[in-house]
Amino acid sequence: MTTDQSEVGYTFDDINSIAKDVLQKTQHRPTIGIICGSGLGGLADKVDQPDVVHYHEIKEFPVATVQGHEGKLVFGKLEGKTVVLMRGRFHYYEGYPMWKVAMPVRVMKAMGISTLIVTNAAGGLNPEFNTGDLMILRDHIDLPGLTGECVLIGRNDERFGPRFPATVGTYDDQLIKQAKAIAQELGYGPVLREGVYIMIGGPTFETVAESRLLRNWGADAVGMSTVPEAVVAKHCGLKVFGISLITDMCSLSYDAVNATTHEEVLKIGQKRAGDLQKLVSCLIGKIQD
Ligand SMILES: O=P(O)(O)O[C@H]1O[C@H](CO)[C@@H](O)[C@H]1O
Numbered sequence: 001m002t003t004d005q006s007e008v009g010y011t012f013d014d015i016n017s018i019a020k021d022v023l024q025k026t027q028h029r030p031t032i033g034i035i036c037g038s039g040l041g042g043l044a045d046k047v048d049q050p051d052v053v054h055y056h057e058i059k060e061f062p063v064a065t066v067q068g069h070e071g072k073l074v075f076g077k078l079e080g081k082t083v084v085l086m087r088g089r090f091h092y093y094e095g096y097p098m099w100k101v102a103m104p105v106r107v108m109k110a111m112g113i114s115t116l117i118v119t120n121a122a123g124g125l126n127p128e129f130n131t132g133d134l135m136i137l138r139d140h141i142d143l144p145g146l147t148g149e150c151v152l153i154g155r156n157d158e159r160f161g162p163r164f165p166a167t168v169g170t171y172d173d174q175l176i177k178q179a180k181a182i183a184q185e186l187g188y189g190p191v192l193r194e195g196v197y198i199m200i201g202g203p204t205f206e207t208v209a210e211s212r213l214l215r216n217w218g219a220d221a222v223g224m225s226t227v228p229e230a231v232v233a234k235h236c237g238l239k240v241f242g243i244s245l246i247t248d249m250c251s252l253s254y255d256a257v258n259a260t261t262h263e264e265v266l267k268i269g270q271k272r273a274g275d276l277q278k279l280v281s282c283l284i285g286k287i288q289d
């Protein structure tokens with residue numbers, strides 16, 4: 001393994017060897033990967049014939065340090081499809097380099113997935129949103145990337161993907177259409193949104209002035225994850241679907257300041273995770289392997 005940050009971190013061979021080691025711990029061969037956001041890991045409990053691999057059993061994996069992120073891979077069957085769920089993700093603010101935050105995406109690709117579903121808890125910036133809404137990601141703004149911390153910085157190995165990848169179309173149109181149709185069938189119309197997610201580095205929540213700035217830039221929701229994973233997934237040819245649970249509304253005015261806390265984020269997660277899980281499960285049922 002290289003420690004030189006100017007390179008990709010783990011080489012193509014490293015990633016394949018990690019994937020091979022992990023697959024030896026399970027009978028399943030997943031075609032769909034799911035990354036669970038803060039407090040949204042409950043989907044893993046719905047998996048049939050589960051095989052659980054703890055991150056600490058994979059020596060190259062980072063440790064999940066954030067409350068609401070348990071730190072395990074769950075393999076099994078969901079809606080008849082073979083899936084792997086990351087119950088716990090890695091965040092840049094935990095002190096990991098960006099490539100390490102998204103490294104599991106390459107491992108899942110090497111394990112055979114062709115679709116990645118990313119979920120997250122996010123703050124609402126669009127004043128028309130409400131706490132508890134579900135927002136399908138139409139697009140994202142990679143704020144760390146725009147300021148020099150793109151997840152793909154470093155020497156590029158073309159076996160992962162091209163040096164200068166397009167990020168237009170990161171979120172798959174067909175999956176978005178299917179998810180919207182499912183949401184209507186489930187009666188989620190009034191809480192379903194579609195919009196732009198912006199990633200900030202964290203761990204600080206936004207000031208009022210920052211929330212105003214992010215909103216003026218065209219973002220509908222803000223969080224501290226997802227974008228590096230989606231960028232790496234698109235780079236290596238995966239289809240991506242992203243969805244946010246709006247756990248709180250960002251303050252855009254000094255007259256109505258809401259000081260967001262992680263406890264609040266987890267509490268809304270607990271209350272609303274069921275609907276998000278139902279939508280994601282139904283979508284999985286529709287994905288062609
Ligand atoms: O993006 P996920 O992992 O859902 O977590 C979100 O919730 C945490 C803040 O409460 C931050 O980590 C933010 O990114």
Ligand SMILES: Nc1nc2[nH]cnc2c(=O)[nH]1
Binds near residue numbers: 250
């Ligand atoms: N305001 C805000 N709320 C969140 N909820 C989950 N993540 C976030 C975030 O980054 N900002």
